[in-house]
Amino acid sequence: xxxxxxxxxxxxxxxxxxxxxxxxxxxxxxxxxxxxxxxxxxxxxxxxxxxxxxxxxxxxxxxxxxxxxxxxxxxxxxxxxxxxxxxxxxxxxxxxxxxxxxxxxxxxxxxxxxxxxxxxxxxxxxxxxxxxxxxxxxxxxxxxxxxxxxxxxxxxxxxxxxxxxxxxxxxxxxxxxxxxxxx
Amino acid sequence: xxxxxxxxxxxxxxxxxxxxxxxxxxxxxxxxxxxxxxxxxxxxxxxxxxxxxxxxxxxxxxxxxxxxxxxxxxxxxxxxxxxxxxxxxxxxxxxxxxxxxxxxxxxxxxxxxxxxxxxxxxxxxxxxxxxxxxxxxxxxxxxxxxxxxxxxxxxxxxxxxxxxxxxxxxxxxxxxxxxxxxx
Numbered sequence: 001x002x003x004x005x006x007x008x009x010x011x012x013x014x015x016x017x018x019x020x021x022x023x024x025x026x027x028x029x030x031x032x033x034x035x036x037x038x039x040x041x042x043x044x045x046x047x048x049x050x051x052x053x054x055x056x057x058x059x060x061x062x063x064x065x066x067x068x069x070x071x072x073x074x075x076x077x078x079x080x081x082x083x084x085x086x087x088x089x090x091x092x093x094x095x096x097x098x099x100x101x102x103x104x105x106x107x108x109x110x111x112x113x114x115x116x117x118x119x120x121x122x123x124x125x126x127x128x129x130x131x132x133x134x135x136x137x138x139x140x141x142x143x144x145x146x147x148x149x150x151x152x153x154x155x156x157x158x159x160x161x162x163x164x165x166x167x168x169x170x171x172x173x174x175x176x177x178x179x180x181x182x183x
Numbered sequence: 184x185x186x187x188x189x190x191x192x193x194x195x196x197x198x199x200x201x202x203x204x205x206x207x208x209x210x211x212x213x214x215x216x217x218x219x220x221x222x223x224x225x226x227x228x229x230x231x232x233x234x235x236x237x238x239x240x241x242x243x244x245x246x247x248x249x250x251x252x253x254x255x256x257x258x259x260x261x262x263x264x265x266x267x268x269x270x271x272x273x274x275x276x277x278x279x280x281x282x283x284x285x286x287x288x289x290x291x292x293x294x295x296x297x298x299x300x301x302x303x304x305x306x307x308x309x310x311x312x313x314x315x316x317x318x319x320x321x322x323x324x325x326x327x328x329x330x331x332x333x334x335x336x337x338x339x340x341x342x343x344x345x346x347x348x349x350x351x352x353x354x355x356x357x358x359x360x361x362x363x364x365x366x
Contacts, residue, residue, distance in 0.1 A: 039281075040271060040281070040283065041271050041272075041274065041275040041280070041281035042275060044268055044271050044272040044275055045272055045275035045276055047272065048272040048275070048276055049276070068261065070257035070258060070260070070261050074253035074257065074260050075253060077253070077257050077260045077261050077264065078251065078253050078260050078261075078263070078264040078267075079264070080261070080264065081260065081261040081262070081263065081264020081265045081267070081268060082264045082265070082267050082268035082271070083268060084261075084264070084265050084268060085227055085264060085265035085266060085267060085268025085269040085270075085272070086268040086269060086271070086272035087268075088223060088224050088227050088265070088269070089224075089227040089228055089230065089231040089268070089269035089272060089273070090272070091224065092224040092225060092227055092228035092231070093228055093231055093232070097224070098222075098223070098224035100223065
């Protein structure tokens with residue numbers, strides 16, 4: 001199974017591709033689509049074209065994208081929504097199934113702690129994929145998203161799909177409560 | 184000049200196509216892409232595929248899309264952003280230039296009043312395009328967006344591009360002040 005992780009953003013969209021063979025994860029590629037400044041349509045096209053190129057190069061089996069929590073800033077939420085819309089549509093029209101995980105599920109899966117700092121995610125992604133150096137923050141988030149799906153699938157294989165989905169749902173709920181409490 | 188107007192939404196995305204020959208506007212086609220319920224990726228794909236079909240059928244010269252004002256509800260803002268992202272990227276990858284106008288500019292252009300009700304927009308779209316019946320609200324908004332671009336272009340031809348852009352910008356600013364005052 002080859003998983004494409006995507007971390008969409010209107011300035012930078014991170015991507016990371018891993019191969020999953022049972023519990024073994026191996027790094028395939030990662031990077032950042034740098035989106036030019038200026039009018040919205042060419043920016044969304046850059047995201048679309050970048051994602052399409054990644055899919056055509058690495059031919060992932062499926063994709064894993066972070067579910068965003070809406071920002072306090074409505075303009076930022078709209079911008080992020082637009083970037084996500086362009087990225088997810090580009091994946092969907094290539095017939096690649098999209099799975100979504102919350103940021104808390106991704107962190108819990110990679111670092112074991114839903115409130116982990118960005119640096120911890122980068123360090124754990126490096127370790128889990130045995131990379132020679134740390135990936136950039138955007139690429140690390142995308143790779144973490146792919147790893148989260150690999151872990152969820154392995155859980156599903158062990159527990160049966162229904163049990164795993166319930167567990168993921170419970171773990172998400174726990175983290176969310178934890179986050180609210182922590183404020 | 185053939186103009187495609189689009190009114191993106193995650194449930195329904197309206198579209199309308201008009202031909203513009205100087206001051207003469209003529210109706211070409213319009214309709215609504217009805218987006219199925221369910222997972223996000225297939226919904227965004229439905230918007231992408233619908234827009235692509237419209238472009239391939241009617242081959243517009245350019246497109247006109249309403250700039251959205253962010254909603255008080257962040258989840259609705261995110262949903263709208265995602266729909267817009269999928270729609271605008273679909274237009275951009277077909278090499279169709281996208282122009283954006285605020286809802287106030289569109290209403291002012293079609294009804295002459297930035298705070299016009301939906302029904303007034305529908306009635307004026309019917310009259311300006313000499314339609315036998317009123318288009319649906321989503322299709323009417325999309326056609327209004329196309330008409331707004333036609334008017335802005337005619338103004339540009341009369342005044343020179345710089346003057347027209349300044350006039351549109353001033354008219355947008357006036358409406359926005361009016362709206363805030365009206366609350």
